[in-house]
Amino acid sequence: MIAELGQYALILALALALIQSWSPVMGARKGDMALMKLADSTALAQFAFVALAFGALTFCYVTSDFSVANVFENSHSQMPLIYKFTSVWGNHEGSMLLWVLILAIFGALVAVFGVNLPGSLKANVLAVQSWIASAFYLFILFTSNPFRRLAEVPVEGRDLNPILQDFGLAVHPPMLYLGYVGFSIAFSFAVAALIEGRIDAAWARWVRPWTLLAWMCLTLGIAMGSYWAYYELGWGGFWFWDPVENASLMPWLAGTALLHSAVVMEKRNSLKVWTILLAILTFSLSLIGTFLVRSGVLTSVHTFSNDPARGLFILIILIVFIGGSLSLFAWRAPLLKQGGLFAPISREAALVFNNLFLATACATVFVGTLYPLVLEMLTGDKISVGAPFFNLTFGPLFVPLLVAVPFGPLLAWKRGDLYGVAQRLLAACAIAMVGLAATFAFEGTKAVFAPFGIGLALFVMAGAVTDIAERLDLRSMSLEIIGRRAAGLPRSAWGTAVAHFALGITLLGLVFATNWGSERIIALKPTQTVSISGYDLTFDGMTSRNGSNYRETAARFTVRKGGAVIGVMEPSKRVFPSRDGMSTTEAALLTRGVSQLYLSLGDSNADGSIALRLYHKPLVLLIWLGALVMALGGALSLSDRRLRIGAPKPASRMLAQPAE
Amino acid sequence: MVWSVRFLLVILALLGATPLHAVQVDEILPDPALESRARDISGELRCMVCQNQSIDDSEAPLARDLRLLVRERLKAGDSDTQVVDFMVARYGEFVLLKPRVNWHTAILWAAPLTILFIGLFAIGFSVLRRSAGTPLPEVAQLSEGERRKLNAIQRSQPDEA
Numbered sequence: 001m002i003a004e005l006g007q008y009a010l011i012l013a014l015a016l017a018l019i020q021s022w023s024p025v026m027g028a029r030k031g032d033m034a035l036m037k038l039a040d041s042t043a044l045a046q047f048a049f050v051a052l053a054f055g056a057l058t059f060c061y062v063t064s065d066f067s068v069a070n071v072f073e074n075s076h077s078q079m080p081l082i083y084k085f086t087s088v089w090g091n092h093e094g095s096m097l098l099w100v101l102i103l104a105i106f107g108a109l110v111a112v113f114g115v116n117l118p119g120s121l122k123a124n125v126l127a128v129q130s131w132i133a134s135a136f137y138l139f140i141l142f143t144s145n146p147f148r149r150l151a152e153v154p155v156e157g158r159d160l161n162p163i164l165q166d167f168g169l170a171v172h173p174p175m176l177y178l179g180y181v182g183f184s185i186a187f188s189f190a191v192a193a194l195i196e197g198r199i200d201a202a203w204a205r206w207v208r209p210w211t212l213l214a215w216m217c218l219t220l221g222i223a224m225g226s227y228w229a230y231y232e233l234g235w236g237g238f239w240f241w242d243p244v245e246n247a248s249l250m251p252w253l254a255g256t257a258l259l260h261s262a263v264v265m266e267k268r269n270s271l272k273v274w275t276i277l278l279a280i281l282t283f284s285l286s287l288i289g290t291f292l293v294r295s296g297v298l299t300s301v302h303t304f305s306n307d308p309a310r311g312l313f314i315l316i317i318l319i320v321f322i323g324g325s326l327s328l329f330a331w332r333a334p335l336l337k338q339g340g341l342f343a344p345i346s347r348e349a350a351l352v353f354n355n356l357f358l359a360t361a362c363a364t365v366f367v368g369t370l371y372p373l374v375l376e377m378l379t380g381d382k383i384s385v386g387a388p389f390f391n392l393t394f395g396p397l398f399v400p401l402l403v404a405v406p407f408g409p410l411l412a413w414k415r416g417d418l419y420g421v422a423q424r425l426l427a428a429c430a431i432a433m434v435g436l437a438a439t440f441a442f443e444g445t446k447a448v449f450a451p452f453g454i455g456l457a458l459f460v461m462a463g464a465v466t467d468i469a470e471r472l473d474l475r476s477m478s479l480e481i482i483g484r485r486a487a488g489l490p491r492s493a494w495g496t497a498v499a500h501f502a503l504g505i506t507l508l509g510l511v512f513a514t515n516w517g518s519e520r521i522i523a524l525k526p527t528q529t530v531s532i533s534g535y536d537l538t539f540d541g542m543t544s545r546n547g548s549n550y551r552e553t554a555a556r557f558t559v560r561k562g563g564a565v566i567g568v569m570e571p572s573k574r575v576f577p578s579r580d581g582m583s584t585t586e587a588a589l590l591t592r593g594v595s596q597l598y599l600s601l602g603d604s605n606a607d608g609s610i611a612l613r614l615y616h617k618p619l620v621l622l623i624w625l626g627a628l629v630m631a632l633g634g635a636l637s638l639s640d641r642r643l644r645i646g647a648p649k650p651a652s653r654m655l656a657q658p659a660e
Numbered sequence: 661m662v663w664s665v666r667f668l669l670v671i672l673a674l675l676g677a678t679p680l681h682a683v684q685v686d687e688i689l690p691d692p693a694l695e696s697r698a699r700d701i702s703g704e705l706r707c708m709v710c711q712n713q714s715i716d717d718s719e720a721p722l723a724r725d726l727r728l729l730v731r732e733r734l735k736a737g738d739s740d741t742q743v744v745d746f747m748v749a750r751y752g753e754f755v756l757l758k759p760r761v762n763w764h765t766a767i768l769w770a771a772p773l774t775i776l777f778i779g780l781f782a783i784g785f786s787v788l789r790r791s792a793g794t795p796l797p798e799v800a801q802l803s804e805g806e807r808r809k810l811n812a813i814q815r816s817q818p819d820e821a
Contacts, residue, residue, distance in 0.1 A: 242712045344787070352783060360776045367771040381764055384706045386714065386757030393772045523685045602684060611685050 003068050006056025007147040010097075013049040013104070014137035016042045020130035024123035025195070036123035040111040043126050046133065047108035054088075054101045057146050061088050067153040070094060070146040076159035076578050078549040086170035087160040092294055093146035095173060099290065100136045102174075102181040106210075107133065110185065117206060124192035125185075132184055135317050143310040159549065159578035168228035175221030176248055180286035182214020183255055187283035190276045191325055194332040204266035204275065209638055211262060211279075215255045216634035222248050223627030231587050236598050236615045238513075238623060241390040246369040247289035253362035254282040257355045264351050268413060270342065273333045274355070280329060284322040285362070291318060343415040350408035350416075357401040364393050402456055402507065405500050406463020409493075410470065424470060428462030453511035461504030464497045495637025502629035509594070509622025518616045523609040533616035535597060536560045537569065542610070550574040552586075555601055555610060559590055566592075571601045571612075594621040683716060684724070689731055698731050701743055705730070706757050714757055 020042040027035025057070070061084050066072040074091045075084060089098040107129045114122045140146070163169070189207045193199040225248070230238045239245065258278040264271045291314045342348040368385045375381055406428055410421045422429075436455030443450060471493060472485045520532050529538045540556040554572035558565055569588035576582050587600035595618045602611025683702075689695040702716035707723040715723040715730075726747070733743045747755050759765045 237717065240712065240717075356776070356779045356783065360772060360779060363775045364772040367768060371765075371768045375764060379764065382752065382754040383759045383765065384712070384754055384757050385759060385768065386706060386712055388704050388758035389768075392758065397772060397776070521683055521685055521688060 002056050002059050003065070003147040003149060006053040006060075007141075007145070009049040009052040009056065010137060010141060010147075013046050013053065013100075014134060014141065016046045016049065017130045017134040017137060020046070021127055021134055024127040028120035028123045028127075028196075031120075033119065036119050039123050039126035039130075043104075043107040043111035043129070046130075047104040050097075050101050050104040054097055057094060057097060058085065058088050061085065064157065066155070066157050067149055068146075069148045069150050072150060072154050072157050074160050075157040076549055077156060078578075079160060079165070080548050082167070082170065083160055083165045087164070089173050090160050090164045090170075093140070093144045095177075095294070096136065096140050096144050097146055098174065099177055099181060100133060100140065102177050103129070103133050103136065103184060106181060106185055114206075120196065121189075121192055121203075121206075124195050125188045128188035128191045129184065132188075132321065135321070139313050139317065143313050156578070159576060162550065162574065162576045162579055162582055162584045163232065166228065166232060168224055168232070172221055172224045172228060175217050175224060177221075177290075179214050179216075179218025179221050179248075179255075180251060180290055182210060182217060183251060183279075183283040183286050185210035185214070186258060186279040187325070190279035191328060193276060193336075194325075194328050197332055197335045199272055199276065199336050201266050201269045204262045207279065208259070208262045208266060211255065211258055212634050212638045215252070215259055216631045216638070218248070218252050218255060219627055219631045219634065222252060223624045223631075227624050230620075231589060231598075232584070236517075236519075236587075236600075236613075236617065238620070241368075241387040243369050244293050246365050247293050250362050250365050250369075251282055251285040251289055253358050253365070254278060254285050257358040257362070258282050260351045260354050260358075264348050268342065268348055270348060271352070271355075272336050276333065276336070277329060278355075278359075280322075280325045284325070285366075287318060287321060342413070345411070345418045346416040347408065347411045347413045350404060350411050353404055354401065354408065357397055357404075361394055361397045361401075364397060365390065368393070399456070402460055402503065405460050405503060406466065409467045409496055409500070410463075425463060425466060428459055428466050431462045432456070432459035434458075447515045450511055450515040453507065453515075457504045457507040457511060459504075460507065461501050464501035464504070467500070468494070468497045491640040492637045495633045495635075495640065497633075498636055499630045499633025502626045502633060504626075505622050505629060506626025509619050509624075509626060512619035513617045513623065516618050517620070520614040521612070522614070523605060523611050525607070525609045530612070530614060532597070532614050533618075534561060535566075535616065537597075537599070537614065539610075542604075547574065549578055550576045557588070557599065559597065566590075569597065569599050571599045573601055591621065594619050594625065596620050683727065687724070687727055687731065689735070694731075694734050697740060698727070698734055701730050701734075701740055702727055704744070704757050705747060706755050708751060708754060712757075 020039050023035050023042075024039035027033070027038070057068075059065075060068045060071050061075055062081070064071065064075060064077045064084070066075075070091065070093050074087045074094070079087070087094070089095045107126060110122070110125060110129070114125070117125070186207050189203065189210075193203055222245075225245070226238050229240065230236060258275065261271050261275045261278055265275045294314075368389055372383050372385050375383060406425055407418075407421055410424055411418070432455040435458040436451045439451035439454050468486075468489075471489055472482050474482060518533050520530055522530055524530055524539045526539050526541045529536050531537075537557045537559050540558055542553060542555050544551065544553050546552070552572050552574045554570045557569045557571075559567045559569055567590050569590050571588040572586045574584045574586060576584075585600050587598055590597040590599075595616070598613075598615040598617055600613050602613065604610045683699070689698060699716060703714050705715050705726060707713050707715045707718035707720050707726070709720050709722050710718050713723075715726045730743055730747070733746055738746065744756070753759060753764075759768065761769050
């Protein structure tokens, strides 16, 4: 009953989406306010119905209704409640439902908060949103229906894949989807602008908060996925250049470029055509990311044909949306007038530089990810493109970008003074040089790239501090005035500095963890001790215990440093009887500051010893901490009064205008 | 994000293969220099039954066989290149995570720099085209009537951002 209700709700949402697909467009053409306004109501109603459908599926999961095929395949009555919730999106059908739910939320948000948008623009944006929604509803209803019933009701479910029974992974897909789907707003605005054939600086101001929000969620989602891989996969790596990871990295790179080019468009009315193109590309990459992961085409060309209906549907959606929007772009973009000239040395030029390298890095990942696929289809040759390729190509593209980061915010709009900026960055430069020299002095030539990595990270961080210090003019003022200035500084300026600073944090973590980590692979008997980087771990013994839906064997280790006990580590292995005895390894982590000890279990041997992998990862947490701070920078920028959703007060508007 | 890596492991587990650890204790060579070379080589070789994992990272039994093979060749006195050549001869180019530069991979390897130069060229072209043409007029001045109209609109709609 509940499952059928969910399905009906989804069908109704489709009907509403179809209405919303054309009525606002017609309204905008004829200048019919009533038709345009219809989109507001349908967007809200769509959200209500999709939420109902999602709630219905969640209900089926929580009550372990195994007559629903999707629940039977991905849940178990003994599973902890939280994972019953999260298994809703731990599978293909459910995750697609989550996708449309988030799309509907964003659509409703535009309808509610877009009060200050010009009527026709808002109507067109909501219509484009609805085109996307319709395609996805159809995809779900025809090829991936989560509400399908089983003729014979099984007694017990087949359980969620044990690897997905983890909190980190429970939150990861929603964050990622918030990012992917959030970029659909930028896409809809871009397509709407092309339909209207008109675009101005205000357009960028409307689009930027949505893009910022999506970018923040994507940043957090990627970081969370990376941390999950680090602790769950058991060998301590944090980025594998896996096609699935690349699929989320590409929209992030394009989205980062979009954030920066939208600034130019908003402030200087320049780079319009490029910004529109980026908005289209960013969402296209999100679509590709969603679908390539879900269709399994990345694993092998052959899985694509396992489910021809699904594969074909996916291809059609990709072709229609990406091909369609790009054709529209080619047709209408020449109508858009360019404004705002700038000199080769200026803030605008620095942002163009940023876009050039981000776009190239993104394209490199794109080519590297899809090349083996295309080559195999065209010639039948099988090649692999893995981490060594990306490290060799992607890395060098990011170096000039990072070098340029401190310069950008210090350059003036229109015509900048590179020499003057370099002088203001002297202190940052000196800090970087000291870091570089110190690393060389300690390490010699053992790790060639590490000193430069550290120098670069320090330069980026010191550069961000310089930016803020310059704006506050620290030299001549009293503390009180500086405080007042800091409070008066636009939040977006703080956001920029914080996010740029965070880049340095992440880089520092990467350099330390990859260059100075240590590893021990060893078999140990109880009471024996292993040492790593000054820590001594004593193996106390093994224990067995039962979890809710698994059996666990844990090894207990006492960790000492200089003879004093500093903690206990309990890595374990879990066996899931409901999944044919499938097992997972749960690594134990001991955090010291931002460094970590990482211990994971191998097999037990006949002589009573157990195989271990032990790592010391110095400063490794900085990698994800950097991502968190980056998202915080985004949040600061988003809270800027200029971008705040809703209408600013008239008085503050008069003040805010000249301050730019 | 790394779901599919795990899904593959799941498939392996279902096929009855016991999940093993990546490099295991009994594989490690007594000579640290040789072992370190073995690790470096393993990092660049693909575990063919996994999705995009090196044999150094992979838990699959095949990866273990390959790791042992690499170490055997090293013990036999092969150079790094000889070991890699041996693996390619046996398993094809597919085994290399960093594909070799040849006609089949020319586009792949040329892509990053080519795209960068196309981008640079496009930027240069648009700059030239714009500076060659007459400079765009700055925002045209409003007439007195338009200015009055604008003021009236601003007063009546103070909320418009």
